[in-house]
Amino acid sequence: MYLSIWFGILVGSAGCSSSDKQSSTADQSAMLAQGNPLAGRLNNPSSLPNVPPAGAKISYSQVSITQPVLAMTFDDGPHPTLTPKLLDILKERNIKCTFFVIGKNAKAYPKIIQRMLAEGHEIGNHTWTHCSLTSRSDAQIRSELQQSEDALVAAANYRPHLIRPPYGAINTRIKQLMFTEFGYPTIMWSVDPQDWRRPGSSVVTSRLVNGAHPGAIMLSHDIHAPTIQAMPSMFDQLLAKGYQFVTVSQLMNMEKANMPVGVVIRPALPVTDKDPTPLPQ
Ligand code: NI
Numbered sequence: 001m002y003l004s005i006w007f008g009i010l011v012g013s014a015g016c017s018s019s020d021k022q023s024s025t026a027d028q029s030a031m032l033a034q035g036n037p038l039a040g041r042l043n044n045p046s047s048l049p050n051v052p053p054a055g056a057k058i059s060y061s062q063v064s065i066t067q068p069v070l071a072m073t074f075d076d077g078p079h080p081t082l083t084p085k086l087l088d089i090l091k092e093r094n095i096k097c098t099f100f101v102i103g104k105n106a107k108a109y110p111k112i113i114q115r116m117l118a119e120g121h122e123i124g125n126h127t128w129t130h131c132s133l134t135s136r137s138d139a140q141i142r143s144e145l146q147q148s149e150d151a152l153v154a155a156a157n158y159r160p161h162l163i164r165p166p167y168g169a170i171n172t173r174i175k176q177l178m179f180t181e182f183g184y185p186t187i188m189w190s191v192d193p194q195d196w197r198r199p200g201s202s203v204v205t206s207r208l209v210n211g212a213h214p215g216a217i218m219l220s221h222d223i224h225a226p227t228i229q230a231m232p233s234m235f236d237q238l239l240a241k242g243y244q245f246v247t248v249s250q251l252m253n254m255e256k257a258n259m260p261v262g263v264v265i266r267p268a269l270p271v272t273d274k275d276p277t278p279l280p281q
Helices: 002-014 018-033 082-093 103-108 110-118 138-156 172-182 201-211 225-240 248-257
Strands: 069-075 098-101 122-125 217-221
Touching: 069 248, 082 110, 082 225, 098 103, 103 110, 103 138, 110 122, 110 138, 122 138, 122 248, 138 172, 201 217, 201 225, 217 225
Parallel strands: 069 098, 069 217, 098 122
Antiparallel strands: none
16 A cells, blocks of 8 residues: 555656646645645755754653662762762662763863773763853853763763753753754753752752652762762662662663663674584573
8 A cells, every 4th residue: 555655656756847846835835834844844955954853852851661760860070089989889789870970070080980981880961161051152052062072082982972951951942952963862850859959968868768759860969978978878778669770871771662670682692613503592
């Protein structure tokens, strides 16, 4: 059935006269008026806007899963003494997190960046100077993102895949720019303990424990000592409740694949001439 439809389109196209083309353009205008997103652009590629493909998800504040899995994220580091303490806490519990680092800090502390990656954590872009993107020009936004990315490549040959806008200051147009030009989905959060207001470590712990939910993206900052002090109890309480901590990308992949965490797809084993034995079933 589809073949015959396409054949009909091809035959129709081959037979177009200039007057047919004019009526075709008129038809496209009519389609545009009816809200067809492709109408009016089909013969004018230069008019294609710089927008993500239809259906692309360019922003997350949480993911839709039912398993007790969530992502803990830390912004604004690395800090020369607090971040290594946090990494120790994470290592003791075999917990993987996501760090949205400021580019200037990444440049200042490349060894901490290397340690984060060596220990299985994810790193996202948090701009070069921690500026509010909504008050910057497009050229400045590109520079902020690119300088930060370059700092991570210089520190650890690592290119980030995610962006978190400082202060959460963002709009749809900038999200689209960052997705189409840098490939970054924008990562917001669903749980915010407001740790930067320094409410005390026990308050930070309880806000995170009480806010946790399947698919949560939880926010904190690894530049405040009380936040670091809040982490062991927070992690231990949520682990006792059965939660698993994964990186933001792992969480996004769970939503995309609707696959339980921990499922490992075994890579194909190499087959050589010397070892023709069939793989075990
Ligand atoms: Ni920040």
